[in-house]
Amino acid sequence: MITRNKTPSKYVYYGLYLYFSGLLLRRAAERLSYIFKRNHVSIWNWIQKYHPKRISSKRKRIAEYIIDETLIKVGSQYIWLWVAIEPRNRQILALNISKERNMLIAERFISGLVRIHGKHPVSTDRGTWYPQACRFLNLDHHIHSHYEKSIIERKMQYIKDRAESFDDYFPCKMKNCNLNHIINWLTLFVDYHNKERNR
Structure with missing residues (x-):
């Protein structure tokens, strides 16, 4: 049975941060690999799942x-x-x-x-x-x-x-x-x- 290692969220955020900083996917993956090994395809997948236009779609209890x-x-x-x-x-x-x-x-x-x-x-x-x-x-x-x-x-x-x-x-x-x-x-x-x- 093959087990997949899930990437900790802090590294996902760092990969997204590098990409949104203006780096190309391969360059962002290269920088991320200094601390956590992932390739440019992984970062591309994270970008597809992340929707930067909306901060939250969940309704919260709000006073004002x-x-x-x-x-x-x-x-x-x-x-x-x-x-x-x-x-x-x-x-x-x-x-x-x-x-x-x-x-x-x-x-x-x-x-x-x-x-x-x-x-x-x-x-x-x-x-x-x-x-x-x-x-x-x-x-x-x-x-x-x-x-x-x-x-x-x-x-x-x-x-x-x-x-x-x-x-x-x-x-x-x-x-x-x-x-x-x-x-x-x-x-x-x-x-x-x-x-x-x-x-």
């Missing part, structure tokens, strides 16, 4: 959405990073990037949350785009309490530091880049972060 946005630098351009967390377990519910910040982008981000997790109250800073978006989506909206402000600011800084570190090590050299490599890497990072918080 705590949402914020911050400006980050990617290569030579600045982009807006949008993040939503849940206050009880502080998991990241959604994450996105945009080149602008306005009511339409805020509404699209929040409507994506509602589509996956249902309608819940929304807590934000004093940005004028949030109340308008919440009214349009028929959601209760309030300004962050001190506690909510504290946890979202810490989480934003945590993500921002890692996003900018990623760009330092793996700068994009493409002209007019669509930034898909950044959103793929951030989504992979969030997926791993949430699994670690669930342990």
Whole structure:
């Protein structure tokens, strides 16, 4: 009887991380092989099973959405990073990037949350785009309490530091880049972060 060795999840994530960093499959497998022997076909299979566009499809028990946005630098351009967390377990519910910040982008981000997790109250800073978006989506909206402000600011800084570190090590050299490599890497990072918080 042939037994197959299942690859530990930390090595699967590292293989995906290498690929989303911009390495070719063979080069990613070569780097991974320094710590865990797997070939490029294994990494290709992991990519097929991983869906980087969606952070979570499972419904969670959610008290409210705590949402914020911050400006980050990617290569030579600045982009807006949008993040939503849940206050009880502080998991990241959604994450996105945009080149602008306005009511339409805020509404699209929040409507994506509602589509996956249902309608819940929304807590934000004093940005004028949030109340308008919440009214349009028929959601209760309030300004962050001190506690909510504290946890979202810490989480934003945590993500921002890692996003900018990623760009330092793996700068994009493409002209007019669509930034898909950044959103793929951030989504992979969030997926791993949430699994670690669930342990």
